[in-house]
Amino acid sequence: NAGVTQTPKFRILKIGQSMTLQCTQDMNHNYMYWYRQDPGMGLKLIYYSVGAGITDKGEVPNGYNVSRSTTEDFPLRLELAAPSQTSVYFCASSFETSGVLGTDTQYFGPGTRLTVL
Amino acid sequence: GESVGLHLPTLSVQEGDNSIINCAYSNSASDYFIWYKQESGKGPQFIIDIRSNMDKRQGQRVTVLLNKTVKHLSLQIAATQPGDSAVYFCAENIEGGGNKLTFGTGTQLKVEL
Numbered sequence: 001n002a003g004v005t006q007t008p009k010f011r012i013l014k015i016g017q018s019m020t021l022q023c024t025q026d027m028n029h030n031y032m033y034w035y036r037q038d039p040g041m042g043l044k045l046i047y048y049s050v051g052a053g054i055t056d057k058g059e060v061p062n063g064y065n066v067s068r069s070t071t072e073d074f075p076l077r078l079e080l081a082a083p084s085q086t087s088v089y090f091c092a093s094s095f096e097t098s099g100v101l102g103t104d105t106q107y108f109g110p111g112t113r114l115t116v117l
Numbered sequence: 118g119e120s121v122g123l124h125l126p127t128l129s130v131q132e133g134d135n136s137i138i139n140c141a142y143s144n145s146a147s148d149y150f151i152w153y154k155q156e157s158g159k160g161p162q163f164i165i166d167i168r169s170n171m172d173k174r175q176g177q178r179v180t181v182l183l184n185k186t187v188k189h190l191s192l193q194i195a196a197t198q199p200g201d202s203a204v205y206f207c208a209e210n211i212e213g214g215g216n217k218l219t220f221g222t223g224t225q226l227k228v229e230l
Contacts, residue, residue, distance in 0.1 A: 004160075031216055042206055042220035043161070058217065090160050094216055101166050101174070104210075105151055106218060108160030 001026050004109035006091050012115045013081040021076040021112050023091030031094045032074040033058075033106060034066065036087040043090060049074055050096075081116045088113050129227045136194040138224045140207035143188060149210040151218065152181060152192045156203045164192070164205075194226075202228045 007022045025032065030051050035043035035058075045058030049068040063085060065077040074093075078085060092106040130136045142150070148169040153161035167174045167181045167190075174181050180193040190207050204225050208218040 033217075035220075040222070042222045043218075044220075045217060048217060092160075096216070101168065102163075104149065104216060105163040105166055106216075107163070108153075110160050111158075 003027065004091055004093055004107055006089075006109040006112050008112060009110070010113045012117060013078075014117060015081060015083065017081050018077070018079045019081070019114075021078075021089055021091075021114075023074045023076065023109060024072050025074075025091075025093040025107070026072065027093060027107065028071065029093035029107075030071070030096050031106075032068065033092045033094075034064070034074070034076045035090045035092065036060065036085075037090060037111075038087050046076065046089075078114075083116050086114060086116045126222070127225045127227065129229055130197050131229050132197060132199060134197055136192075136197045136201070136226060138192045138194075138205050138207075138226065140190040140192075140221055141188060142190060142207075142209050144209065144211055144219075145185075145188065146211050147209040150181070150183060150190050151208045151210075152179075152190075153206045153208060153220075154201075154203045155206065155223070161206060197226075197228050199228050199230065202226055 004025045033048040034046040037043045044060045046064050047066040049055045052071050055066050089112045091109045094106040151166040152164040154164050155161045165176045165179050165181050178195045182191045204223040206220050206223045208220045
């Protein structure tokens with residue numbers, strides 16, 4: 001299993017440009033998540049999905065959109081990039097909560113480093 | 118608002134010593150806690166988890182302690198090695214919260230040779 005993969009690894013955008021961050025997981029996880037991590041900070045949840053066709057807002061959803069047409073893929077869309085969106089973006093996935101320790105954890109991708117100038 | 122926070126931003130230890138990383142949480146409804154390790158340029162990596170009906174859980178060289186009375190979580194790393202150098206995050210999940218996690222700001226662990 002490749003786990004959670006993200007593309008691209010790095011990207012520089014100009015203000016007002018748009019882009020899609022790709023995320024794919026091959027672990028057959030129902031739940032998927034998008035986080036952003038600003039320098040020296042923890043992760044903040046942008047959007048999450050509990051299954052194909054279902055998405056919901058997290059803590060910081062403004063300026064982003066998501067879709068979940070398949071179990072495997074969960075792309076994050078930035079429509080009008082702003083300097084405040086300069087960050088590292090992490091995608092994660094997990095099983096539904098099972099109550100079994102070690103199995104409810106989220107598995108993270110390697111991240112996409114985005115700079116908006 | 119509810120938050121997860123860490124007491125120390127940086128912890129320096131000698132190789133071979135034990136490390137203790139602390140975390141405070143404020144939401145009494147949290148029922149599941151996870152420790153993650155994040156190396157530079159990489160995504161967070163699962164270390165160990167614990168549920169609110171437990172006080173202690175051990176893994177390989179790591180132990181997590183949970184004190185619900187004072188809402189405190191700690192990660193103990195035995196015989197710290199250079200490869201343990203990383204940022205460590207605690208995260209909490211609120212019961213019924215759709216497996217959403219709230220992360221603390223992280224503690225940088227530096228292992229000195």
